[in-house]
Amino acid sequence: MNDDSDTDESRIADLIVGNHILANQGVLDGFGHVSVRSVTNPRHFYMARSRAPGLVNRDDIMEFDERSEPVDQRGRKMYGERYIHGEILAARPDVQSVVHSHSPDVLPFTVTKAPFQALIHMAAFLGSTPAPVFDIRDVLGDDNKMLVTTNQTGAALAKVLGTRSVALMRGHGMAVAAADVKFAVLRAIYTQRNARVEALALGMGEPVFLNAYEVDRIDPVDRPWEEWTDQVARASDRSL
Amino acid sequence: MNDDSDTDESRIADLIVGNHILANQGVLDGFGHVSVRSVTNPRHFYMARSRAPGLVNRDDIMEFDERSEPVDQRGRKMYGERYIHGEILAARPDVQSVVHSHSPDVLPFTVTKAPFQALIHMAAFLGSTPAPVFDIRDVLGDDNKMLVTTNQTGAALAKVLGTRSVALMRGHGMAVAAADVKFAVLRAIYTQRNARVEALALGMGEPVFLNAYEVDRIDPVDRPWEEWTDQVARASDRSL
Amino acid sequence: MNDDSDTDESRIADLIVGNHILANQGVLDGFGHVSVRSVTNPRHFYMARSRAPGLVNRDDIMEFDERSEPVDQRGRKMYGERYIHGEILAARPDVQSVVHSHSPDVLPFTVTKAPFQALIHMAAFLGSTPAPVFDIRDVLGDDNKMLVTTNQTGAALAKVLGTRSVALMRGHGMAVAAADVKFAVLRAIYTQRNARVEALALGMGEPVFLNAYEVDRIDPVDRPWEEWTDQVARASDRSL
Amino acid sequence: MNDDSDTDESRIADLIVGNHILANQGVLDGFGHVSVRSVTNPRHFYMARSRAPGLVNRDDIMEFDERSEPVDQRGRKMYGERYIHGEILAARPDVQSVVHSHSPDVLPFTVTKAPFQALIHMAAFLGSTPAPVFDIRDVLGDDNKMLVTTNQTGAALAKVLGTRSVALMRGHGMAVAAADVKFAVLRAIYTQRNARVEALALGMGEPVFLNAYEVDRIDPVDRPWEEWTDQVARASDRSL
Numbered sequence: 017m018n019d020d021s022d023t024d025e026s027r028i029a030d031l032i033v034g035n036h037i038l039a040n041q042g043v044l045d046g047f048g049h050v051s052v053r054s055v056t057n058p059r060h061f062y063m064a065r066s067r068a069p070g071l072v073n074r075d076d077i078m079e080f081d082e083r084s085e086p087v088d089q090r091g092r093k094m095y096g097e098r099y100i101h102g103e104i105l106a107a108r109p110d111v112q113s114v115v116h117s118h119s120p121d122v123l124p125f126t127v128t129k130a131p132f133q134a135l136i137h138m139a140a141f142l143g144s145t146p147a148p149v150f151d152i153r154d155v156l157g158d159d160n161k162m163l164v165t166t167n168q169t170g171a172a173l174a175k176v177l178g179t180r181s182v183a184l185m186r187g188h189g190m191a192v193a194a195a196d197v198k199f200a201v202l203r204a205i206y207t208q209r210n211a212r213v214e215a216l217a218l219g220m221g222e223p224v225f226l227n228a229y230e231v232d233r234i235d236p237v238d239r240p241w242e243e244w245t246d247q248v249a250r251a252s253d254r255s256l
Numbered sequence: 257m258n259d260d261s262d263t264d265e266s267r268i269a270d271l272i273v274g275n276h277i278l279a280n281q282g283v284l285d286g287f288g289h290v291s292v293r294s295v296t297n298p299r300h301f302y303m304a305r306s307r308a309p310g311l312v313n314r315d316d317i318m319e320f321d322e323r324s325e326p327v328d329q330r331g332r333k334m335y336g337e338r339y340i341h342g343e344i345l346a347a348r349p350d351v352q353s354v355v356h357s358h359s360p361d362v363l364p365f366t367v368t369k370a371p372f373q374a375l376i377h378m379a380a381f382l383g384s385t386p387a388p389v390f391d392i393r394d395v396l397g398d399d400n401k402m403l404v405t406t407n408q409t410g411a412a413l414a415k416v417l418g419t420r421s422v423a424l425m426r427g428h429g430m431a432v433a434a435a436d437v438k439f440a441v442l443r444a445i446y447t448q449r450n451a452r453v454e455a456l457a458l459g460m461g462e463p464v465f466l467n468a469y470e471v472d473r474i475d476p477v478d479r480p481w482e483e484w485t486d487q488v489a490r491a492s493d494r495s496l
Numbered sequence: 497m498n499d500d501s502d503t504d505e506s507r508i509a510d511l512i513v514g515n516h517i518l519a520n521q522g523v524l525d526g527f528g529h530v531s532v533r534s535v536t537n538p539r540h541f542y543m544a545r546s547r548a549p550g551l552v553n554r555d556d557i558m559e560f561d562e563r564s565e566p567v568d569q570r571g572r573k574m575y576g577e578r579y580i581h582g583e584i585l586a587a588r589p590d591v592q593s594v595v596h597s598h599s600p601d602v603l604p605f606t607v608t609k610a611p612f613q614a615l616i617h618m619a620a621f622l623g624s625t626p627a628p629v630f631d632i633r634d635v636l637g638d639d640n641k642m643l644v645t646t647n648q649t650g651a652a653l654a655k656v657l658g659t660r661s662v663a664l665m666r667g668h669g670m671a672v673a674a675a676d677v678k679f680a681v682l683r684a685i686y687t688q689r690n691a692r693v694e695a696l697a698l699g700m701g702e703p704v705f706l707n708a709y710e711v712d713r714i715d716p717v718d719r720p721w722e723e724w725t726d727q728v729a730r731a732s733d734r735s736l
Numbered sequence: 737m738n739d740d741s742d743t744d745e746s747r748i749a750d751l752i753v754g755n756h757i758l759a760n761q762g763v764l765d766g767f768g769h770v771s772v773r774s775v776t777n778p779r780h781f782y783m784a785r786s787r788a789p790g791l792v793n794r795d796d797i798m799e800f801d802e803r804s805e806p807v808d809q810r811g812r813k814m815y816g817e818r819y820i821h822g823e824i825l826a827a828r829p830d831v832q833s834v835v836h837s838h839s840p841d842v843l844p845f846t847v848t849k850a851p852f853q854a855l856i857h858m859a860a861f862l863g864s865t866p867a868p869v870f871d872i873r874d875v876l877g878d879d880n881k882m883l884v885t886t887n888q889t890g891a892a893l894a895k896v897l898g899t900r901s902v903a904l905m906r907g908h909g910m911a912v913a914a915a916d917v918k919f920a921v922l923r924a925i926y927t928q929r930n931a932r933v934e935a936l937a938l939g940m941g942e943p944v945f946l947n948a949y950e951v952d953r954i955d956p957v958d959r960p961w962e963e964w965t966d967q968v969a970r971a972s973d974r975s976l
Binding site for chain 2: 615616617618620689692693696697699700701702703704705706707709710713717719720721722723724726727730
């Protein structure tokens with residue numbers, strides 16, 4: 017990734033398109049967010065100010081430090097849950113981009129004991145054992161606000177994620193980690209599709225999940241990125 | 257809310273956009289409606305004449321009194337079920353806006369004994385005990401027309417609602433109450449999403465609902481309002 | 497209906513818009529059809545030539561006689577299943593318009609023993625006992641082509657329909673009858689919605705259906721027609 | 737098919753529109769593909785270079801030989817799974833076009849023992865016995881990459897397909913075969929719809945499938961092709 021074409025600006029450009037794609041695909045509603053690590057200062061990361069992902073543009077992007085605090089806030093309102101991103105990026109040097117989403121298809125797996133794991137080959141990154149589930153009650157007890165708004169709870173979530181690509185969050189959503197924005201977007205979308213297929217399959221009998229060999233296969237190529245970008249460009253043109 | 261910028265006209269502007277958003281999000285079909293209390297005369301409220309919510313504009317807005325009767329009808333056709341709004345607003349001084357919807361995802365919970373309550377954090381306002389279900393048979397007996405078209409049945413619905421945010425209506429839909437139009441719209445949309453998630457979760461096992469502490473957390477911010485407004489503006493531009 | 501403004505041309509205008517609305521709402525795919533009885537010759541009816549409903553325009557409309565044969569074919573290809581319309585219109589003087597659809601939400605009820613009846617008030621016309629199911633095997637035996645392409649099978653379907661508004665067709669779809677095109681369209685759409693709600697409700701427990709009094713209430717007003725017309729007009733504008 | 741109007745260029749024109757239709761209908765995501773046999777050299781076939789189907793145009797079409805190798809690659813990236821197409825076309829002289837898709841509605845049937853067969857008349861081509869399921873573990877053992885990227889695995893899939901129209905692929909998707917591009921597209925779409933109906937029906941009881949006589953009926957006409965083409969043309973216009 018650290019070639020000449022991989023700059024903070026190129027990462028921010030992907031970050032903006034990634035926000036739009038995830039909103040267009042229904043993975044993000046008005047409340048999720050996407051982040052990317054800085055190349056020039058890998059302890060820092062970029063993310064939008066508090067704004068619906070579908071509307072994010074270059075002026076909305078802010079820089080955050082290793083404590084998830086803003087480098088130069090200038091009065092801008094921030095996502096309360098930016099600690100999800102800061103703590104996962106701190107714990108996982110291999111991760112360059114994080115998505116936090118309330119995907120409606122994934123949510124049922126966060127509140128039941130149904131094991132959520134790779135059922136379709138495009139979601140091999142989910143692994144051949146159930147995705148870990150973060151329950152904020154395990155950190156703060158029953159009297160909590162359901163939100164990851166501190167370094168402490170962000171770090172606890174990062175610990176549950178461990179070396180995985182996806183952690184579920186009870187009654188809340190998921191956190192997705194990947195080696196760049198394109199694959200974080202791709203993983204978030206295919207996590208949602210795996211959930212849709214698995215929900216249907218569970219109603220039909222005992223599903224055959226991918227085995228440990230199959231999930232070790234390489235990541236899928238980023239072929240859909242061009243089409244998804246085209247779709248958000250068309251949607252934007254229509255508003256002119 | 258009662259600051260200088262909170263006027264009847266500002267509330268009506270939100271009411272019109274709220275109608276369009278709820279139609280665009282599939283919460284309202286051609287038959288639901290939204291209302292807002294008047295600031296200048298808090299016993300009165302505003303609501304569209306009998307027209308599909310997606311088409312409502314400023315000229316369609318009528319004023320209704322505390323009996324849900326029109327202040328100045330001028331021959332306009334009215335929603336037969338305006339008593340839902342008038343009676344809830346009369347019973348609940350804390351409520352400024354009411355949504356009545358036939359949300360298809362919520363309807364299954366109105367006709368079965370499955371408990372409908374907060375399963376996802378964005379729907380914390382649903383509470384940690386099952387939403388009350390209004391069955392018009394309890395008021396009018398078996399020989400009824402399924403519709404809340406009188407002050408009597410409206411008051412009975414308001415009584416079932418009590419101090420809650422959402423009441424289900426058997427075989428019919430729901431009534432949603434909030435402190436302003438934006439939160440009424442937000443709650444109607446997230447009630448629908450909670451329903452979708454809960455329907456799937458019930459098929460997978462025993463879901464873990466939010467507990468009494470978690471549902472007491474503050475209401476979510478109105479961040480999606482800007483994007484939803486943008487979406488209905490785009491849809492409208494496309495028709496030019 | 498037989499006032500001055502109810503002419504063959506006004507009915508044909510509604511028929512064309514009704515085709516577009518049902519395609520836009522996903523009730524008709526490329527294969528269903530809609531018909532309307534002639535005012536000037538009530539034994540005859542109008543329907544499109546064999547063309548996908550979403551594309552039907554004035555030039556596609558043909559007149560058919562009481563045997564479902566064309567009055568003036570001029571080489572145009574016809575729907576093979578026009579006998580569904582001709583035989584229902586012949587058997588039911590109270591019916592002015594018929595819809596035949598492969599609605600994907602309704603289809604599961606045609607192949608299982610789950611009773612399909614009014615569960616939501618907007619679908620009161622479905623009645624308080626299960627909708628009748630036409631199985632072509634009962635007419636032609638096991639060796640059949642699944643299609644209603646003769647007066648004999650059309651008449652058998654009309655007999656199964658009896659005095660009801662909707663008959664299901666095993667593994668095939670449904671036939672919907674109403675007093676004019678607007679209500680046939682409305683009923684087809686709300687039949688589909690009742691199916692969606694009932695499928696979800698059946699997974700949650702024993703649903704409470706509308707009772708015999710409730711289904712006797714008057715038909716809903718045609719309020720959504722204006723919005724649905726507006727939606728197909730917008731979709732059409734977008735193609736210019 | 738081998739009339740004067742059936743040329744390689746006419747087949748390629750259908751192939752391009754077919755790609756767009758299947759993307760627009762949600763049968764293909766960024767990863768599936770469609771192929772068509774060459775008329776002039778029936779051992780060869782045409783298919784896009786590695787690109788999302790929704791974006792494929794004339795310049796992307798490449799020619800492949802009987803080993804699924806490119807006739808004139810010119811550095812273009814190719815679909816790794818082109819062997820699905822080459823081997824089915826080699827084994828089945830009656831087949832002129834193949835679709836490979838990850839249809840999300842079909843996937844649950846690939847990982848469970850629920851029998852997938854014709855339940856609705858538009859999907860009669862599925863047959864009256866369960867569709868065969870190809871599991872790559874049967875060819876390569878547990879240590880496999882889930883993908884059909886060799887002549888060997890392509891031939892094994894073609895063998896599982898046998899004389900059928902559709903073979904499921906465990907945890908991966910399906911392969912659809914037909915006598916031309918239009919019918920391959922039609923079959924792929926109605927396979928998806930049969931899956932949606934069957935998933936719902938299985939939750940309601942024992943479904944009545946089409947019997948052996950019914951599935952022998954002739955293929956449906958290609959009536960929807962005109963409308964689907966119109967829809968992708970509109971979508972394309974909107975981007976101008």
